[in-house]
Amino acid sequence: MCTAFTFQKGSLYFGRNMDLECHFGEAVVITPRNYPLSTKQAGVLPSHYAMIGMANTTGNYPLYAEAANEKGLCMAGLNFPGNAWYRPEGRPGRRALAPYELIPYLLGSCATLAQARQMLETVDLIAVPFGPGLPLAPLHWILSDASGSLVVEQTEEGMQIYDNPFGVLTNNPPFPFHRENVRQYLPLSACPPRNNFCPPVELTPFGQGAGAWGLPGDFSSASRFIKTLFCKTHSVCGEDEASCVSQVLHVLDAVAMVRGAVVTPEGAPDQTNYSCCINATEGVYYYKTYDNSRVTRIALTPERGQGLELMVFPLRKDADFLEE
Numbered sequence: 001m002c003t004a005f006t007f008q009k010g011s012l013y014f015g016r017n018m019d020l021e022c023h024f025g026e027a028v029v030i031t032p033r034n035y036p037l038s039t040k041q042a043g044v045l046p047s048h049y050a051m052i053g054m055a056n057t058t059g060n061y062p063l064y065a066e067a068a069n070e071k072g073l074c075m076a077g078l079n080f081p082g083n084a085w086y087r088p089e090g091r092p093g094r095r096a097l098a099p100y101e102l103i104p105y106l107l108g109s110c111a112t113l114a115q116a117r118q119m120l121e122t123v124d125l126i127a128v129p130f131g132p133g134l135p136l137a138p139l140h141w142i143l144s145d146a147s148g149s150l151v152v153e154q155t156e157e158g159m160q161i162y163d164n165p166f167g168v169l170t171n172n173p174p175f176p177f178h179r180e181n182v183r184q185y186l187p188l189s190a191c192p193p194r195n196n197f198c199p200p201v202e203l204t205p206f207g208q209g210a211g212a213w214g215l216p217g218d219f220s221s222a223s224r225f226i227k228t229l230f231c232k233t234h235s236v237c238g239e240d241e242a243s244c245v246s247q248v249l250h251v252l253d254a255v256a257m258v259r260g261a262v263v264t265p266e267g268a269p270d271q272t273n274y275s276c277c278i279n280a281t282e283g284v285y286y287y288k289t290y291d292n293s294r295v296t297r298i299a300l301t302p303e304r305g306q307g308l309e310l311m312v313f314p315l316r317k318d319a320d321f322l323e324e
Contacts, residue, residue: 011281048108050305084138
């Protein structure tokens with residue numbers, strides 16, 4: 001269970017909550033331009049666009065959960081169980097990619113959303129895991145740049161590429177449901193409600209926020225989609241970098257999971273392990289973790305993009321209190 005969204009104010013910002021009952025060996029990882037990216041069946045990218053994001057680096061391969069490349073294209077994979085479907089093998093004349101290869105391959109190869117869309121139309125996602133102990137993750141993806149967003153879902157009906165005018169993605173059901181579900185919330189507003197119920201009588205709301213009566217507050221995917229879209233759409237913040245990053249993280253806070261409030265079918269408490277905000281235009285990754293609310297900033301600088309090895313930045317997970 002996760003939430004991702006885009007926020008544009010000068011730069012393009014890309015926010016994401018990682019909601020899981022466990023950690024996956026995640027760290028902030030920079031993949032420089034000349035670090036070879038191999039695939040199971042689609043060859044090797046010996047050179048490519050540099051990228052930064054959150055990843056596991058088992059086998060010295062960047063298994064990205066979300067990332068942005070140096071051209072401002074960003075992408076995240078979100079849990080999509082029961083609907084994600086991968087082919088047993090690729091079809092002739094198409095690029096066969098394992099699901100874990102999709103983010104680094106697209107971000108490494110494409111500078112724009114239009115280029116990525118064109119490439120996706122040639123891709124078959126195949127049921128090939130990375131290796132022992134790392135099973136296939138059932139995923140769908142949000143892909144964005146300053147021009148807009150797409151949602152990518154491969155189901156038994158095939159590869160589906162949807163325009164995403166909302167710039168928001170959560171989990172199940174498939175994206176067409178979320179696109180239609182938004183229509184149920186048209187009356188919601190950030191402003192105080194008018195008395196349309198009984199105009200002859202002077203009626204006023206109990207207090208502030210009543211214009212959003214009916215805004216979902218639970219942790220389901222459909223509810224998080226609506227609440228994220230509402231908060232994003234009505235967001236007000238300054239033009240400076242600090243204000244924008246802070247605002248993205250506040251929107252994510254509105255749909256974050258408190259440990260124990262959601263329990264998996266196996267009995268494990270779900271939680272928001274980390275929240276991140278990527279300034280995709282400038283190549284800067286910001287994050288905070290469940291127990292450490294202090295925001296860490298890591299930049300994809302030109303020097304870091306020219307390296308020959310993966311750069312791995314372990315997460316700051318422990319509480320960090322400022323003493324006065």
